[in-house]
Amino acid sequence: MLVLRAVVEDYIRSQEPVGSAALSKERDLGVSSATIRNDMAALEDEGYLIQPHTSAGRVPTEKGYRYFVDRLATVVPLSEAQRRGINSFLSGSVSLKDALQRSARLLSEITGQVAIVASPSLSKATLRHVELVPVAMSTLLAVVITDTGRVAQHGLTVSAMPTADDINRLSSAVNEQCNGQSLSSASETVRALGGGTGFETVREAADALADAFASMALDERANELYMSGTSHLAHSRSLTDLAPLFDALEEQVVLMKLMSNLSEEPSATGVGVSIGSESHTPELLHASVVSSGYGRSTSPVANDSERNETSPDQDSTNEPIAFVGSIGPTHMDYAATMAAVRAVARYLTFFVSESGSGD
Structure with missing residues (x-):
């Protein structure tokens, strides 16, 4: 296996087939050229090396590279x-x-x-902050910031626009209760929040936001x-x-x-x-x-x-x-x-x- 490692390292460096004479001359493997030659033949028989031409040296196979990589215990x-x-x-x-x-x-x-x-991917992110901004008579823009620094925007459609105070109250509650949660968990939290006492005026917006979180959580790409x-x-x-x-x-x-x-x-x-x-x-x-x-x-x-x-x-x-x-x-x-x-x-x-x- 020391001979295999030497062949792999020399071939990576030179991209030329490696012969036993070169290894014996350039490497201190502690054995004779004949032993190296026999070892290389054995490695070829076992599928670690291949000889592209009869008179040429040998090059590593996929199996040889795999053994080499698996023995790199430390980088x-x-x-x-x-x-x-x-x-x-x-x-x-x-x-x-x-x-x-x-x-x-x-x-x-x-x-x-x-x-x-x-x-x-958003599916592996956790919620850091969300901002709700009215952009039309029946549309809120949800600006979602995750722990990875990604920013996503979702339009939320509502039949009646809540007041600015109600929107701010919902935003504050979501940020307080959902910070650090996965988007799927945040979706459940927001849906439960919208169905609770005191949030009747923003229930539709909360449901739309919960749907947006759920959609983002399913994004595996x-x-x-x-x-x-x-x-x-x-x-x-x-x-x-x-x-x-x-x-x-x-x-x-x-x-x-x-x-x-x-x-x-x-x-x-x-x-x-x-x-x-x-x-x-x-x-x-x-x-x-x-x-x-x-x-x-x-x-x-x-x-x-x-x-x-x-x-x-x-x-x-x-x-x-x-x-x-x-x-x-x-x-x-x-x-x-x-x-x-x-x-x-x-x-x-x-x-x-x-x-x-x-x-």
Whole structure:
């Protein structure tokens, strides 16, 4: 397995078949060239390596990459310059959308691959504030702000417009009783509130608001995908592989489901990896996908030094509310890509936590 790791690392670096003589010369594996040659033959028999040509060295198979990735128990820390770059990019964000766009650009620059960042879906958000504004004779505009910083607007139709005092009273009650609730719970709370004593004049508005919350709670889709780095594909892949991969990037629903599932799988590194055919997506047969979830931090970190690279449990989340990921060739630098994806996910977790606290 040390020989396998050496082959994978050398092939990732050179993208040329790796021979036993080169390993014996460049690596201190503590065994003879003949032993390395026998081990490589055994690894080929077991499906970890393949020999593209009779006289050539060997290259890793999907099984070889999978073994390599699964043994990355710890993710290599990013360099100080990379950490400063992430901090600089995200610290200047003026909104969640801006932070997500910046994250996609930065991750693409770090990895040299395609970066994809999803905005949180409303179905996983909790209510932070709602404002009710009359906009017509029979229409109220509900401006809903969630803990992730997302702002959604819904028109509420009523047969008779309540007074300004009644509208303010309803808004105050909703914000007091629903703050921190999921949108589905908030829907039930508002409906019960409208049916209670003292709210008869705004019952219709309360029911309409409850319906709006329920509709938002059923929205399982991420609001938007932010993508960067497609130009990198032309420098890292053969032309025959480009067309299907671009097709895959167009199929955002497929990518969203794949990367979301990867980000929610339990992992010692906090990062999910799909290699080649593991994605069950023909267009990604020659590509690997690395993804990590970001969400609400149970104990937001206080400063950059704590936020850089510490234990795998750092910035733990209740559950991911969205994902950040990278797509590249199967011979990508997995250790570096996983480190970059995890670091950006942690910074987004911190950003969302800060936004949710009202800072």
